[in-house]
Amino acid sequence: MKCPRCNSTKINKNGHHHGKQNYICKQCSRQFVEFYSSRGYSEDARQICLHMYASGIGLRAIERATGISHNTVINWLRQASAVLPEATEAEENSDSGSSVAHLKPLQPIKKFSEKGNVAFSLDAY
Numbered sequence: 001m002k003c004p005r006c007n008s009t010k011i012n013k014n015g016h017h018h019g020k021q022n023y024i025c026k027q028c029s030r031q032f033v034e035f036y037s038s039r040g041y042s043e044d045a046r047q048i049c050l051h052m053y054a055s056g057i058g059l060r061a062i063e064r065a066t067g068i069s070h071n072t073v074i075n076w077l078r079q080a081s082a083v084l085p086e087a088t089e090a091e092e093n094s095d096s097g098s099s100v101a102h103l104k105p106l107q108p109i110k111k112f113s114e115k116g117n118v119a120f121s122l123d124a125y
């Protein structure tokens with residue numbers, strides 16, 4: 001739990017507000033509720049940004065593509081640094097186009113029979 005304004009972890013509980021735990025920052029006196037994090041972006045948005053970053057897309061490019069501030073993404077990266085999603089990438093590349101491997105190798109084209117020549121050869125005797 002961190003203060004959304006100053007990132008201080010010196011937080012006091014401050015009663016309840018609309019059923020959610022209310023907090024107050026001891027450092028800057030900012031009041032906020034639980035899950036205030038990152039200006040209300042959805043978990044999906046967070047996952048997409050983290051995945052884009054993990055794919056090598058820069059923070060500015062992510063900001064242009066999603067409209068989410070690079071500062072927000074940096075905060076998410078800090079929060080997620082302990083649990084970066086790496087397992088999802090490798091699975092996408094397997095199990096597609098494997099049917100090609102099962103095709104038989106090309107049969108050599110059967111040559112025309114040369115029977116006729118053999119038949120004619122009988123007359124030579």
Ligand SMILES: [Zn+2]
Nearest residue numbers: 003006025028
């Ligand atoms: Zn604060």
